[in-house]
Every structure is written in structure tokens, then in C-alpha cells.
Amino acid sequence: MSRGATPEGGAVGALRRLWRRVAEPSLVRRGTGWTLLVFFLIWAALLGFEYARNLRNLAEAPSLTQYGDALLLALDELDDPSQAGAVMAATERWTAIRRTQNERLRGIVLYELRDLRGARVYASEGWAQAASSPDRTERYWRYDRTSAHWRLQILNPRRTESAFLRYNAGFILPYLLVAFPFVLLAVWLTVRASLRPLQQLARRIEARPADELNAVGVPARYRELKPLVQALDTLLARLRGTVARERAFVQDAAHEIRTPLAVINAQAHVLAQARDPAARTQAEAELNQAVARTSHLARQLLDLATLDRAGPSCRSRVDLAHWLRTQLGPAARTAMQDGRELSLEAPDTLPREIDLGALESVVQNLVDNALRHGAPGSRIAVMLRAEGDALTLEVRDDGPGIEAARHDSVFERFHRGSEPRASGAGLGLAIVRQAASRLGGGVEIVEGLRGRGVGFRVRMEAAATIAP
Incomplete structure (x- = not known):
């Protein structure tokens, strides 16, 4: 092993390459992120739906009404207060056991049963305090109805909004987590299959010679690829036109500048060889004229190049x-x-x-x-x-x-x-x-x-x- 080449250095280099690969933007990762966002929105929508239903229950409490009516109907078959009291005690114990088994339900349901003369037949422990509490409407749903033999009142503890949201958020999430891998796999396969034609197009363009400016020549079978292929063909057509104009311009410029340069060369030779002052004067005048023409042409060529430059x-x-x-x-x-x-x-x-x-x-x-x-x-x-x-x-x-x-x-x-x-x-x-x-x-x-x-x-x- 050469000096300075340590296993740690190799591991660090590998970690850096891995990090660059992970940090590089990816359409697959983008699709995964959008899938996560969609699942979050679904979770929030379901939670909002359940919350709206809970608000309706808070206002109407239909389940308590149905439960109270069923209990009152069963009690109506009894006319003995002791029997009715025993039924109420058994019902309260059963209700308390059920509520302790269900984590959604908090608090104890309180009952009071009276006969039609107003005599109390049964009352839960703590009924008097709860019924006389000034905030009982915020703390309890109340059921109060009279049948042929009895008057039944029930105080059912209300669930707070925070407790409702906390429970339902945890209740819905596991179902979404179970479905997420399957949906993610479907999204990954879809994105991968959708990008394959684009990758094939990129490989065909990459394989073209550097000076090839003809149309891409790839039949775009998919509607999403047609704008890209058309844009590439339009760009290549513009490049072909630009290259053709530049070639013609260079050829014309070379042809135009050849004449004054030939004059400069000839008159410089005459000026060097002439012995007659008149011939030298004429050669010098024609030389200066050719130099001025060449300078003027060069300036115009530079002006055109500057104006042609995009920006x-x-x-x-x-x-x-x-x-x-x-x-x-x-x-x-x-x-x-x-x-x-x-x-x-x-x-x-x-x-x-x-x-x-x-x-x-x-x-x-x-x-x-x-x-x-x-x-x-x-x-x-x-x-x-x-x-x-x-x-x-x-x-x-x-x-x-x-x-x-x-x-x-x-x-x-x-x-x-x-x-x-x-x-x-x-x-x-x-x-x-x-x-x-x-x-x-x-x-x-x-x-x-x-x-x-x-x-x-x-x-x-x-x-x-x-x-x-």
C-alpha cells in the first residue's frame, strides 16, 4: 500500500461518492417524495372527515339516544322498582367494564332512574355532583326521557377534541403504512417505465457525432416526448442556419479581404523597388488606400460579429x-x-x-x-x-x-x-x-x-x- 493510502481514506472516498449520488436530484426520488406527500394528505383528509363526524356527534349524540331508548324500552317491561334498580346496577357495571376495555372511551357513564311519581329508584355514585355541576353541558352528553313506567337520565362523558384527534391519528396511520410500500413500488415501476423512452432518446443523441446537426430523427411515439423532440429539431435547425451563415460569412470575408491584402503586398513591393519619386508617391497613395480599405472592412466585420452576438x-x-x-x-x-x-x-x-x-x-x-x-x-x-x-x-x-x-x-x-x-x-x-x-x-x-x-x-x- 502506498504512503497516505489508508483504508479510512478509501472508506471516506466511498462515502463521499455515495453522498454525491444520494444528493444528486432524481426523478424517482421526486416521485417518492410526492407519494409521501399524497399519503400525508390522505391521512389528513381522513382525519378531517372523522373530525367532522365527531362534531356532528357532539351536537346530536345519536348513539346515546339509541342506547338510552333501548334501555328504557327494556326497563318498561318491569314494574317492580327493586328489579329495575338491579337491572340499572348491572347495566352500570357492564358499561364500566366495556369502557375500560376500549381506549377511545374515557370516564364513567352515570345513570339515574325514577318512577313516574318522581321517587328515585337508582342513581350512580357521583350522580348528584355531576348533575348539579355548572359545566355539565361541556363535560357530558345528557339523555332524559320518560316511558310508561320510568324516567331515565344518562350522563355520558364527552370526548375532547384533542383526545379524538390523538386517537384517530394513531388509528388511521398503521393502515396507510401498510399500503405505502405497495403504492411506492407501483409508483417506482411507473416512473422507471415512463423514463425509459427518455433515456433511450438521450442515448441516441449522445451517440451522434459532434458535428451532426441534422434532425434527431427519433419517432416520438409518446405524446409527452413530442414537444421535446420538436424543440430539439428546431434548435438543431437554428444551429444549422447559424453555422451555414457563419461559413458563408467567413468565405465572403476571406474573399473580400484577399483583394486589399494583394494590393498592399503589390504596392509595398513597388514602393520598395521604385526609383522614380512619382512612382513611389503613387505606390504609397495606393498602399494607404488599400490599408484604409482593409481597416474599414475589418471594423465592419467586427461590428457585424458584435451585433450578431446574442444577449x-x-x-x-x-x-x-x-x-x-x-x-x-x-x-x-x-x-x-x-x-x-x-x-x-x-x-x-x-x-x-x-x-x-x-x-x-x-x-x-x-x-x-x-x-x-x-x-x-x-x-x-x-x-x-x-x-x-x-x-x-x-x-x-x-x-x-x-x-x-x-x-x-x-x-x-x-x-x-x-x-x-x-x-x-x-x-x-x-x-x-x-x-x-x-x-x-x-x-x-x-x-x-x-x-x-x-x-x-x-x-x-x-x-x-x-x-x-
């Missing part, structure tokens, strides 16, 4: 009017350098809670798209307005516009128009659509400015907030 949006409190003016500052300077006009129509202040990252993607890509496709002297108009918790952002220009036949395809990824000035990768409008969806809205194409160009209207949701 709740991160909202921030901000004055959107001031924020938008700040965002449009660099674009306005670029437009002025190209001899174009960039205008903004927005409220003075517009405090809102919104996902600023998604909104920034919308603004930057729409404005950049208008700057890329516009000609010198053109106009770009940006408008922001609020209607309750809804926001509308519009970016319009008077550039070349988009043919109506391509309105449905311009939001696809890596889609480029036929306009010769286009130099992007075809991701800007795809990013706008994804960002608008993340903002709880959508984007649509509208008319441009002065009957020319194109416009984009983005609707989104933003919670109103109080301006600081």
Missing part, C-alpha cells in the same frame, strides 16, 4: 440630440472638404435610454454610405425625431440613388451596387439592418432629396428619461 442590449442614458451632433462633426468636415452639405434636423435636447453601440453603427454606416456615393455639390440631410418611446432617424441624399429592383437586396451582406463610385465591401447596410433590429425596430428605403438620390428611415425604441 441583452446595453442601454445608456444620453442626450441623443447632443450625441448625434457630436457624431456628425467629423462627417461634416469631410463633406465640406468635398464641397458637399451635411445638415441635421433634431430637437435641442432629447434625453433617452438606448443602446448607443447599435445606434452608432446605424449613424456611421448610413452617413458613410451617403458620403461614398455622393458627388461634389450634393446634399446629405439627417433628421431625428421622437414620438413617445419611438425614435425615427432618417438619412437622405440627392446622389445617384438605388434602382427599385434592388431595394430588397441592398441589405444583404457583401452586396455591391452597379454604381462605379462604389468602393465599399457591401456590409454597411447589412450592419444597419442588424443594428436596427437590435434596437427593437427596422430600416426601410424612402425617397431622397429634391426628387433624386435615396433615403433610409430607421425606426427604433428608446425609453424616455428625465434630462439632468
Whole structure:
């Protein structure tokens, strides 16, 4: 035996493994627990039923009435007081013996027998004290009737509610304990048989290859398994779509980024080998342009990856009017350098809670798209307005516009128009659509400015907030 490996350590390890197995949630144990709960409820219901019957007996005491009437009828056959007294004494002794043999019954039944003239024929010991006690109605049921020869009175001790519940709780419990193992066995067999199809389904799913995303392909014969199989098939279909989109996206991205990288490689070689200053200047300009295009493409790819990522949006409190003016500052300077006009129509202040990252993607890509496709002297108009918790952002220009036949395809990824000035990768409008969806809205194409160009209207949701 190696050092440190003791029998106690092995026993402790076995106990720990046993404890983990016992502590692990189990449907069989859950079914057993519910069975115990059901038995407890049955026991409580039976006890409540007997308690209700006891309350009725407390009010009516039908058994005492029947007993007293039968005794009075038997006494009516006697007209000798001594004989009637002897019968009453024997009845009292018999009653006392019976009550001592039955643990449910406590106390002694007291009797008094009188003739029709009122003379006492028989009275139990302690009758006078019990009959004159002020709480006799709480302590005894009373029987008092007169026949052809006698007047019979009986005081029968009442059972307290606590004594009744204590006795009946112990009386019912053994029957339930006897039935419990048989019911538990039936529940265990039922749960085990019911879980077998689920275990078979789990084994089939576990045996599938890691990259297998086709439907489960298990015929769900049982109605309870159909929602699970349908949910798994739906999830796998979504995963197939996601994987297909990611593969297509990676392929398109690799194809798009290959061109600027090839330009960078070629112009870097030209720049290193050129002896003519003019050739070096041209190579440097084309190299910088390729680097800028690659950087722009990388940023757009990262934006798409961020917007595609599932998860709740991160909202921030901000004055959107001031924020938008700040965002449009660099674009306005670029437009002025190209001899174009960039205008903004927005409220003075517009405090809102919104996902600023998604909104920034919308603004930057729409404005950049208008700057890329516009000609010198053109106009770009940006408008922001609020209607309750809804926001509308519009970016319009008077550039070349988009043919109506391509309105449905311009939001696809890596889609480029036929306009010769286009130099992007075809991701800007795809990013706008994804960002608008993340903002709880959508984007649509509208008319441009002065009957020319194109416009984009983005609707989104933003919670109103109080301006600081």
C-alpha cells in the first residue's frame, strides 16, 4: 500500500461518492417524495372527515339516544322498582367494564332512574355532583326521557377534541403504512417505465457525432416526448442556419479581404523597388488606400460579429440630440472638404435610454454610405425625431440613388451596387439592418432629396428619461 493510502481514506472516498449520488436530484426520488406527500394528505383528509363526524356527534349524540331508548324500552317491561334498580346496577357495571376495555372511551357513564311519581329508584355514585355541576353541558352528553313506567337520565362523558384527534391519528396511520410500500413500488415501476423512452432518446443523441446537426430523427411515439423532440429539431435547425451563415460569412470575408491584402503586398513591393519619386508617391497613395480599405472592412466585420452576438442590449442614458451632433462633426468636415452639405434636423435636447453601440453603427454606416456615393455639390440631410418611446432617424441624399429592383437586396451582406463610385465591401447596410433590429425596430428605403438620390428611415425604441 502506498504512503497516505489508508483504508479510512478509501472508506471516506466511498462515502463521499455515495453522498454525491444520494444528493444528486432524481426523478424517482421526486416521485417518492410526492407519494409521501399524497399519503400525508390522505391521512389528513381522513382525519378531517372523522373530525367532522365527531362534531356532528357532539351536537346530536345519536348513539346515546339509541342506547338510552333501548334501555328504557327494556326497563318498561318491569314494574317492580327493586328489579329495575338491579337491572340499572348491572347495566352500570357492564358499561364500566366495556369502557375500560376500549381506549377511545374515557370516564364513567352515570345513570339515574325514577318512577313516574318522581321517587328515585337508582342513581350512580357521583350522580348528584355531576348533575348539579355548572359545566355539565361541556363535560357530558345528557339523555332524559320518560316511558310508561320510568324516567331515565344518562350522563355520558364527552370526548375532547384533542383526545379524538390523538386517537384517530394513531388509528388511521398503521393502515396507510401498510399500503405505502405497495403504492411506492407501483409508483417506482411507473416512473422507471415512463423514463425509459427518455433515456433511450438521450442515448441516441449522445451517440451522434459532434458535428451532426441534422434532425434527431427519433419517432416520438409518446405524446409527452413530442414537444421535446420538436424543440430539439428546431434548435438543431437554428444551429444549422447559424453555422451555414457563419461559413458563408467567413468565405465572403476571406474573399473580400484577399483583394486589399494583394494590393498592399503589390504596392509595398513597388514602393520598395521604385526609383522614380512619382512612382513611389503613387505606390504609397495606393498602399494607404488599400490599408484604409482593409481597416474599414475589418471594423465592419467586427461590428457585424458584435451585433450578431446574442444577449441583452446595453442601454445608456444620453442626450441623443447632443450625441448625434457630436457624431456628425467629423462627417461634416469631410463633406465640406468635398464641397458637399451635411445638415441635421433634431430637437435641442432629447434625453433617452438606448443602446448607443447599435445606434452608432446605424449613424456611421448610413452617413458613410451617403458620403461614398455622393458627388461634389450634393446634399446629405439627417433628421431625428421622437414620438413617445419611438425614435425615427432618417438619412437622405440627392446622389445617384438605388434602382427599385434592388431595394430588397441592398441589405444583404457583401452586396455591391452597379454604381462605379462604389468602393465599399457591401456590409454597411447589412450592419444597419442588424443594428436596427437590435434596437427593437427596422430600416426601410424612402425617397431622397429634391426628387433624386435615396433615403433610409430607421425606426427604433428608446425609453424616455428625465434630462439632468
